[in-house]
Amino acid sequence: MGVGDTLRxxxxxxxxxxxxxxxxxxxxxxxxxxPLFMMVxxxxxxxxxxxxxxxxxGVANDDEGTVGDAFVQQLTLFGxxxxxxxxxxxxxxxxxxxxxxxxxxxxxxxxPSNFSSNLESGTQGIIEIVSDQSNPQISLMLQGVLxxxxxxxxxxxxxxxxxxxxxxxxxxAQAIVKPYTVQTRxxxxxxxxxxxFIAPGIMAMTVMMSVMTGLPHAISHEKEFGTxxxxxxxxxxxxxxxxxxxxAQTSRGLIQGLLILVLAIAIFGVTIQGSxxxxxxxxxxxxxxxxxxxxxxxxFAKDExxxxxxMMTLMFPMMFLSGVFFPIQQMPEFMxxxxxxxxxxxxxxxxxxxxxxxxxxxxxxxxIIVLIIFGAVLLAIAVPMFKSAMKR
Amino acid sequence: MxxxxxxxxxxxxxxxDLVAVDHVNFDVKKGEIFGLxxxxxxxxxTVIRMLCTLTYPTEGTASVAGYDIxxxxxxxxxxxxxxxxxxxxxxxxxxxxxxxxFGKLCNVPKGTLEKRIDELLRLVHMEKWAKSQIxxxxxxxxxxxxxxxxxxxxxxxxxxxxxxxxxxxxxTSEIREFIKKLNVEDKATIVLTTHQMIEADMLxxxxxxxxxxxxxxxxxxxxxxxxVAGAEKTSVDxxxxxxxxxxxxxxxxxxxxxxxxxxxxxxxxxxxRGEDAFDKIIDSIRxxxxxxxxxxxxxxxxxxVFLHITGKEMRAEVRSKVKTYEVGKHGxxxxxxxxx
Numbered sequence: 001m002g003v004g005d006t007l008r009x010x011x012x013x014x015x016x017x018x019x020x021x022x023x024x025x026x027x028x029x030x031x032x033x034x035p036l037f038m039m040v041x042x043x044x045x046x047x048x049x050x051x052x053x054x055x056x057x058g059v060a061n062d063d064e065g066t067v068g069d070a071f072v073q074q075l076t077l078f079g080x081x082x083x084x085x086x087x088x089x090x091x092x093x094x095x096x097x098x099x100x101x102x103x104x105x106x107x108x109x110x111x112p113s114n115f116s117s118n119l120e121s122g123t124q125g126i127i128e129i130v131s132d133q134s135n136p137q138i139s140l141m142l143q144g145v146l147x148x149x150x151x152x153x154x155x156x157x158x159x160x161x162x163x164x165x166x167x168x169x170x171x172x173a174q175a176i177v178k179p180y181t182v183q184t185r186x187x188x189x190x191x192x193x194x195x196x197f198i199a200p201g202i203m204a205m206t207v208m209m210s211v212m213t214g215l216p217h218a219i220s221h222e223k224e225f226g227t228x229x230x231x232x233x234x235x236x237x238x239x240x241x242x243x244x245x246x247x248a249q250t251s252r253g254l255i256q257g258l259l260i261l262v263l264a265i266a267i268f269g270v271t272i273q274g275s276x277x278x279x280x281x282x283x284x285x286x287x288x289x290x291x292x293x294x295x296x297x298x299x300f301a302k303d304e305x306x307x308x309x310x311m312m313t314l315m316f317p318m319m320f321l322s323g324v325f326f327p328i329q330q331m332p333e334f335m336x337x338x339x340x341x342x343x344x345x346x347x348x349x350x351x352x353x354x355x356x357x358x359x360x361x362x363x364x365x366x367x368i369i370v371l372i373i374f375g376a377v378l379l380a381i382a383v384p385m386f387k388s389a390m391k392r
Numbered sequence: 393m394x395x396x397x398x399x400x401x402x403x404x405x406x407x408x409d410l411v412a413v414d415h416v417n418f419d420v421k422k423g424e425i426f427g428l429x430x431x432x433x434x435x436x437x438t439v440i441r442m443l444c445t446l447t448y449p450t451e452g453t454a455s456v457a458g459y460d461i462x463x464x465x466x467x468x469x470x471x472x473x474x475x476x477x478x479x480x481x482x483x484x485x486x487x488x489x490x491x492x493x494f495g496k497l498c499n500v501p502k503g504t505l506e507k508r509i510d511e512l513l514r515l516v517h518m519e520k521w522a523k524s525q526i527x528x529x530x531x532x533x534x535x536x537x538x539x540x541x542x543x544x545x546x547x548x549x550x551x552x553x554x555x556x557x558x559x560x561x562x563x564t565s566e567i568r569e570f571i572k573k574l575n576v577e578d579k580a581t582i583v584l585t586t587h588q589m590i591e592a593d594m595l596x597x598x599x600x601x602x603x604x605x606x607x608x609x610x611x612x613x614x615x616x617x618x619x620v621a622g623a624e625k626t627s628v629d630x631x632x633x634x635x636x637x638x639x640x641x642x643x644x645x646x647x648x649x650x651x652x653x654x655x656x657x658x659x660x661x662x663x664x665r666g667e668d669a670f671d672k673i674i675d676s677i678r679x680x681x682x683x684x685x686x687x688x689x690x691x692x693x694x695x696x697v698f699l700h701i702t703g704k705e706m707r708a709e710v711r712s713k714v715k716t717y718e719v720g721k722h723g724x725x726x727x728x729x730x731x732x
Contacts, residue, residue, distance in 0.1 A: 005499070008496075009496070009497055012493060012496040012497060013497075015493075016482065016485065016489075016493045019484070019485060019489065020482055020484045020485060023484035023485070023525070024484060225478060226476055226477070226478025226479070226480060227478075227480050227481065227482060229444075229446055229474065229476050229478070229480060230474075230476075230480030230481075230494060230541070231497060232445075232446055233444050233445070233446060233469055233472065233473075233474045234469060234494065234497035234498050235466060235469040235470040235497075235498065235499065236497050391447075391448050
């Protein structure tokens with residue numbers, strides 16, 4: 001049994017598996033729908049700046065003077081112009097609290113009674129922001145937006161005051177009040193959205209998971225139905241079974257991955273900065289790094305049910321810890337260590353660099369080396385394990 | 393040259409505490425149909441799986457087609473075919489695609505493979521269904537494909553694990569005929585397992601009776617039955633429409649009668665000893681004015697052999713081999729042999 005024979009046999013096993021999949025219409029439909037659902041779901045449910053769409057904000061103006069009114073007016077105008085907020089008049093903290101509890105309000109702003117007098121006497125005017133602690137994401141965003149809006153309004157006021165008092169033009173007054181300003185410049189041109197962030201991750205995940213889950217699933221299924229015996233009594237190298245199944249599962253995963261890419265580009269406006277070939281290479285490399293894990297599960301899972309359970313247990317932490325949905329840097333430190341122990345993390349990171357930042361092969365050489373090591377080590381463990389499992 | 397296709401030496405398989413196959417020794421001669429007969433769980437399938445290199449013995453070994461099943465498992469696989477209890481085929485592939493796939497795995501050259509598939513399909517009269525998906529087939533049709541799938545590489549030794557399990561009577565007899573034909577025309581050595589006595593009796597040149605992992609008897613079906621025949625008695629099942637208590641009484645009084653059971657109003661089950669027991673029973677009934685509607689004589693079967701050797705019944709529904717004689721007005725008459 002030479003290498004040629006093994007490759008030929010694995011080709012036929014892959015042919016059989018893909019034909020079987022193609023004839024299963026339901027599976028083909030799901031194959032297409034899954035990435036679509038994935039993109040739509042993940043793309044839309046996660047909070048972004050843009051998701052603050054006419055957020056109802058309650059404003060309680062307790063100010064005894066007139067500055068409070070002016071402030072509320074400005075705030076309302078800003079809310080209307082940006083379409084971010086919808087300002088509602090409220091009686092006080094209790095009223096705002098009731099509004100949040102009933103779900104009418106996302107948050108609130110309270111202008112205290114001494115607001116005008118404080119300002120006039122040369123002290124700072126304090127504005128309270130009421131946040132909804134049950135929804136940390138929205139409340140954090142709201143705090144950010146409101147803080148910057150309020151600061152901006154403060155700067156504007158100060159600019160007018162300075163310009164007025166020292167009789168300087170508005171530009172100069174602005175430079176006096178706010179000497180530093182920030183401009184953001186990305187390393188590639190253009191704005192990126194959350195889709196640009198998650199599309200590479202979902203692609204890497206789909207392709208790699210398809211091997212990790214597909215392999216144990218396919219083999220334990222055949223074991224249970226007895227068809228595996230048909231291959232096992234044939235004069236073929238046992239590795240041809242693994243190789244053939246891997247080819248079939250990888251093809252399936254790559255088709256899904258490419259569908260995600262097409263959807264991301266066509267519907268969600270994602271752009272690819274780097275080379276498509278490098279992207280495909282990374283996907284295949286990701287598969288290589290995961291095959292071993294799939295084989296290990298296959299080797300010790302006796303039946304389909306066990307295999308599915310083991311896969312689910314491994315899959316979910318991997319999905320969420322590998323920086324597919326959230327940046328790893330946001331995680332607590334010990335979680336980051338776990339993340340850096342997962343191959344999916346490296347694949348996601350490399351893909352993201354290529355797709356979003358247009359990185360070339362040199363910039364992602366670390367990731368590539370790590371993925372190759374992962375794959376080689378896992379295979380070195382998995383292949384003997386599989387061979388002995390088949391001898392049972 | 394050795395005329396033995398299979399030789400086992402203390403072949404043993406343990407699953408944790410359970411000894412599924414316990415130091416089994418037997419030979420299978422080239423060109424014979426060898427049957428492994430036993431109830432479910434006796435270890436038949438495990439023996440077959442070890443011989444097919446699908447699982448490895450915990451102790452002992454065997455040689456199949458001259459190769460060791462452990463050390464030369466790859467070589468063994470080149471010379472065998474397996475019809476397993478679970479059908480080895482893919483429902484969403486057509487019959488032709490299934491055969492092509494397994495043919496490719498067996499390294500059958502391209503041109504040869506196509507010819508071979510057509511030939512095999514014709515052999516089981518399935519050529520019309522070549523392009524249909526297996527999933528649309530009946531169990532009998534599936535089994536025909538399943539059987540020819542094992543023949544793609546022209547195996548020297550064909551293993552068949554319960555080849556007629558779950559088939560309707562027509563498919564069963566077709567498959568059995570096919571097995572016979574393979575053995576006679578292609579000189580294939582066939583090892584089959586069955587829990588049906590009648591199947592082993594009909595098909596096998598030699599039968600090994602296996603119980604709790606051990607071979608408890610091994611011989612030709614005829615010789616096995618002789619073990620019982622010496623000790624056994626004639627068993628007659630008789631239907632007499634005008635049966636009276638008086639007739640039953642007379643029967644019970646006859647010499648050599650072991651037992652008479654009146655099963656239903658008109659139905660008798662008689663066990664007797666001696667060569668003329670059959671005649672004596674019939675004469676007795678007719679002399680008392682009884683009209684015999686039908687008689688069934690039960691010969692010793694492999695089931696009796698199993699019962700005799702292991703001391704327990706195999707399966708309730710497995711009936712022994714039955715011969716039926718239609719009885720006319722003028723007495724018992726065998727349908728085919730007329731008295732001149």
